[in-house]
Each structure stands twice: as C-alpha cells, then as structure tokens.
Amino acid sequence: MKYNFAYLDEDTKKEIRRKILKAVAIPGHQIPFGSRVMPLAKGFGTGGLQITLSILKKNDIIKVIDQGRDDSLNPTNIKRLIKKTAPSVKITNNTADATVIQTRHRIPEERLKKHQILVLQCPFPEPLRWVEKSEAKTRKMHAEMDYSKAYLYLYEHLLRYGEVLIGTRYPVMVNNRYLMDPTPIPRWDIPKLNYAECLFLFGAGREKRIYAVPPYTKVEPLEFEDHKFRTEDMSGKRCELCGSENVYLDEVIKDGQRYYVCSDSNFCEKMRKGIKVERWEDVVRS
Amino acid sequence: MGFVAVKVDPEKIEKAERLLKEKVREVSEEHIKKLIFSVDKVMSESGLYSEDLAAGAIKQSMGDLLEASFLLRAFKNTLRRIEYTEPVDCKEMRVIRRISSAFKDISGGQILGATKDYSLRLLNFDESEEIIKEEDSQISNTTKFDGKLPKVREFLKDYLVIDEEKIDKGIHDITKEPVTFPNPPRSSMLQCLTMGEEGALVMLAYSSLRGYGAVHPTILELRQGYLPLKIKHPLTGKTVNVGEVRATECEVIWQENEKLKVGYGLVLGFNERKAIAMATLDLCLQAKDDTPASDEEFVLYHIDGVDSMGFVEHLKLPHYIFFASIFDRIKKVKGDRKK
C-alpha cells in the first residue's frame, strides 16, 4: 500500500491548510475542521498530527516530544509514521535544528525562532467547558465575548481558598479578544506564548478544532489585578543531572529519595554538554 | 546517582507487533466470516462494508471488536471516495426476516426467519445433534413472495407526522464536515447514530424506555435482508446496481399527544438491537426533553466507539505534568493553611 507523502491525501491537506490560515487570521478562535481517523487512537495526538502532516515539506526537520521527552512511546510512534510516509523529512531531538516541533503538554525551554512552528496536541479546545457544558452555548459566549463566567471561576477559588486552583490548561486571553485553552502545558510555559517569534498551532482531533497564535501576538493569562497569575514554584530546586535552576523540573521519587530532573530532555542534554541555549526570558517581549 | 530515564526503542515496538501477529497466524479469516454478527458489528461501527477486511481486522485485533472497527476506519480514511450511491429505498430490500410488533398480521406476513429471539439461552455442549439442512428447516420462505415487501408505514400514511423542515436537502458527510450544534442537519445526525457503538446506543435507548427519557415506542417494522446499492453510471447517467449489502432497518412509532411520530434506524449488517436503539434515539432526539437521551450534544458526542475508546485509553499516556501542576496548587493551599 503506497501512501501519499506524509500519509494524508491532498484533499485532506488542502482543507486543513485552509483551516490553519483561517485560524492564524483570527488568533485564539477555534475553527471546526473535518478531522480524519488516523492510525493512532483519538486522544493520542491525532489533531496535532493532522496539522503536522499537512504542513510538512520534503526538506523539513521534525522533533516530536511528550512531557518534554523525545523518546517516550507517543513521540516514537508518531515518528515511525512520519519516517514511513515522509522519508525525506529529517528527524531530530535538537530543538534548535527543528523546523516543525510537535509537542504534548510542554513548550521547549529553548526559545523558538521565526522560522519554527510549534504544533501542540490539544485534548480540550474549549476553555469555557469548565463553566458551561453545552457547545452551542460556549460558541455564543465567544461570539459575544461573554467571559465573566471564566473570571467567576477564578473568583470563587480565591474566595474559598485564597488561591486559583487551576493547574494546567490555564485560560489565556489572545489578542484582547478570544479566550483560549493553551492545552495542558504547565503554567510555567504560559509566558512563552506572549509575543513569541514563532507560530503556535493547536490541533484537537477528537473535538475537531484547530486554532492558532500567530507570531508577535499578545497572550495574557486570566487574572485579577490584585491576584496575579503564578507559575509553578521551581525556586530552590535544581536538576539532578545537569544542575540547572530556573527551569521546569519533574519530581521523581526513587529508592525513597526525592529528585528533580529537567522535563525538557534536549535542554538537559545540552546543559550537560556545556552547549549554550537561548532562553525565552533572554528577549524582552511585549 | 541512580536515576535513568526510560527510553522506548522503536525496534521493540516492531517486535511486539510481530509477536502479536504470530499468535493469530493460524486463525482463518474464512472462519471469522462465519461469525457474521461480529463481522457486521465491525462493518457498521467503522462505516466500511467489506466482509474480508472486517474479518482481517478482527483477526489482527485478536477479537477486540472495537479495535477492529478502529483499524477498519483508519483504513477507510486512506481510500478515495469515488461516488455517493442513490438514496436507498428499503422497499427494494431482499427480505429474509421481517416483523411488526404494532400489528398482529401485515401484508406479506410476519416472517420469523432464522432468529435467536425465541431460542432457549442454553450453552450448546451437545455436538452430536443431527446436521439439519436449510431446505428442511422450513424457516425461509414462509410465504410465497419474491423477497420484496411493501412497507408497513404505507398503511399509516395519513396519520404519521413528519417535520418537513428537518428533511436534509443534501448530504453532510461527517468524515468531511464536523457536526455543528445546535440543530445539526439530519444526515449528520443519522450518520453519527449508525456508526455509533452498539452498547452506547442500546444504553441510551434503554434509559428512555425505562422512563428516564421521552419515549417508549412500538416497532412498526423491522426488516433484515440484502439491500441493493445503485449509483448513476458516469457515462450513461442511468442508475445501475453495484451490489448488495446486508442491512437492518427499523421504524418505530410513538404517540405524541394526538400525533404519531416515526423514528428511523438503518444499520449496515444484521444488527437488530442496534437498529431498534437507533430508531428509538431518533425519536428521543426529536423530543425536546431534558433527559440524557434527548440531549443532542450528549448523545451525538458520546456514542462514537472509536472516539470514546481512544480518549478513555489515552489516560494511559503520561500525565505527570498535569498532575504535578494540580499537586502544586494543593500543596500551596495546605502550606498556606499551616501558617
């Protein structure tokens, strides 16, 4: 059985590319698309994968990560499909070399540049689903910019617990217009979305939605003036393998001991090898 | 220090796949084809009618029928659609079984066919029974007819209420266009129902019958048989027969005040309970009720077996960032409280 380049047929690619263009034209707004059944199950990144396969060119260089790692099960399977159906595309673990990066639940610690595209796997495209079950109603809320229920959700937490208890999927306002779900990336990664040089594309296969944050777009987490958005607390912790501080760390419990290790495996490797890495905080973005 | 990350070797995945293939090498696809209810379930839930491919998928998935439907659907996605058939009319069906619960007797007769409905549910241990031939069974051809029967609904024409506005002007192919809410087009809705997982449809229909819902209908007609498919010939423009598929059609009726409403179910393959459930849900969705089976978003989003299976199983993927994030919040609140 011979597959078309990058598995998808040209009609599907055409539809997805058009929807991507529409998404880029309306930052943060969810665009419905005819999501196809892929050789991976729904829930395993079919949305992100459809975007990636639609935009891959013969000379692209691709990196695929899950929780920051290149070599776990999900990225390995995705890379197998790409290798099989798009053999000319180079596969890399090096964030700086990649032209397209497909990711589940993390944005790399290394700052992404103008020529790079980050494709995020999205389980729930709708940020208002916490406060409203019905899709018909949430679409109306977005159209009317009716986001007070989202603020109320934060208000109620602050009232009862003194803290906003949202872990990941922290709602953000894109371009002063649309409330967006950034996918289950840690809050640590949220500031990276604001005025970035690269293009962010979000694909939800099961829910059949595509959305985008174009380069140099304002992305602000929802917050109250006197209770600002807070990331996870990495202070006083460093990576056991490379010694880095001020980086997102995974907590590992082994042999009764608690360790912290870099979540981003490529970053950690570069630190250990003494390779300089450009960070997102190195550039003033506003 | 002893911390080492766990890597996944692509070669190991390949070897695991080949090992599973080896375990079923001796299973014959011809034998699987005889288990027609498994084959039909997979064809219906994948939306692809091919007994050979369905049997192969069942073999490859080692009997996991939902997994087999998934394999078949993924394969369907790689095929190019050549044409849409003309709308089928089940009057054309070559019927092998047909009943009506609403009437004692109907034109053409109640044809029992080879059904398990009245059999005793005892596991067969006795292999020594005499082999019976189909000609002697007297269960096919209980009446003299050429296989085509009038629809029972014709006789209720003056009493049945159909909402003209809901009739779809075209085909909304859900493999190409996502279903939109509120009020999705009828063709989208029926496609979702017919490709839905049998258990999900049966559960929702059951909830309605039990009283947790709007309707408890009566079967107007249930027919099972071979449905001819026709397309317009690309050169001559005439309609030509391209083959036939096994199919089950069910129409149920429900009294809504002074009106009789119809619910429609049509599934690929022989699957009576799914056709009945689908017809019942069609009625539930027409009723504006606030029970789960009448909630169009609730029903249409959650009955797809391939979608639901994928998402439930995706929970097995690493979620430690998600968890660490929530844990961070809980620790903060606890820490704050201690102060």
Place this chain on the structure above:
Amino acid sequence: MLLEVKKISKIFGDQKCKHEFKDNRCIKCGAILALDDISFDLDLGETLGIVGESGSGKSTLLRIIYMDIEPDKGEEKLKGVNLFSLDSKRKRDVKVKNMGMVYQSPKEGLHYNISVSANVAEKLIDNGWRNFTKIKDKSVDLLNKVKIDSYRIKDYPSTFSLGMQQRVQIAKAIANNPDLLLLDEPTASLDVTVQAEILDLIKQIQREMNIAIILVSHDLRVVRLLAERVIVLKNGRIVEAGLTDQILEDPQHEYTQRLVSSIL
C-alpha cells in the same frame, strides 16, 4: 426620557400562519396573542407598576424589555438607542450595564453552584471590575445592604431561605447602579412578613438611587405601595393607564374596577 416602549406585540405559535385572532387565539393554528400594541414611557426616579391577572402578559412584557425574548412588533429605546436592532453582543452589553432584573423565582436569576458573593460578583465582572478585593468588598456591601451577614457570603444560595435568595437577586440586580430595575412578582412566592421586608428594601432603593423601576405584580396593594403610575393589562392589551392613586380611587374600565374591588 430614559425608556420609550412603542407598540410591542408578541405572538406565541406558528410563525408562518397569517393569523386571525378571536379572544387572543388564532382560529387557524391555535397561536396565542400574548401582547398587543403596548406602549409607555418611563424616566429615572419613576416607578411604573404593571398589573393584571396571570396570563395577562405582564411577565412576557418584562422579559421583552429585558431582551430575554424578542417581540414580533415594536420598539424599545433606552436613552435614545433602539435596542432591538442591536446585535446580540451589544444587546448583552446594554443589559449588563444599564439594567437589573429580579425574576419571580430566584432559580432563574441565581447560579446555585457558586457562593452568593460570586453571584453578585458576576454583575461587577460583567461591568469590567478586575480587582478581586474590590469586587469582594463591594459584594459584601451589597449583601449587607440587603441584610445578609458578612459571615455568610461564601454560602451557596440553596442554604438560604427563599426570601433571602430573593434579596440576593436584588443585590445582584443593583450591583452596577443600573438605570433600569425590573422586578417580576418579587414577593409572589414569599410569606407576608418576608414580603414586607422585600418591599421595604425596594422603597429604600427608590430613596437612595435615582433609578427607573418597572414592577410587575398581580397584587394591587404592592403596586399602590411602590408605584406612582400603573398600567393595567388584560389579555395582552392595556385597558387602563395612569396615576396609581387616581386609578385606585376611580377605576374607569370594568376590569380595573373588578381588580380594585378585590383588594378591599
């Protein structure tokens, strides 16, 4: 003039039928003529009562003014702006900034899965408030004003009596100092002593805020207490309108006469 309502009509039923009404029912399709040609004006500082029996169309009229439902004919101008011609987003903006609504049943106006403080906060957030402490303090102020204690602000509406839930609705409705306050039978489901408390509260609002109020009630005593002007609705039509005192003293229409005599 703050509010101008012109020739509002509403029909419930088959939109496509060319109706022929007899006794408010279409003889062809059974559609109901709920409101027919309703017009009135209202200014800041004024309270207008709308009275009638159940089925007279009073609640429907209020919902049309609050833009919960659309009329079939008619205009509504708020501060000169024609409301029905606005798109849904702008309609919503007008609603949250300029109006407050108290529904007959608190279940319609409150969210039962969040605290009473959050219920009031919603109105403030809709109006652009973004400082948590200020929102919380203002919600406490408003709830105190309607006699709900500060120590109860985190409680859910279901833990309060119906009367107190109604008071929470009122607090929410006036939270953003709207120009127009709409009350749909605010005391109907409450017992007499509690009714008195709510009426006192509304009187206090009248004294302290320069606000226009429309009060719907089947109870003329409530209207007499609070409204200087009154409109009498029967089967969707205005049968009598004017100063409350005058109408109660000397009702002209026989329907009004029946209503008045029933309270004495």
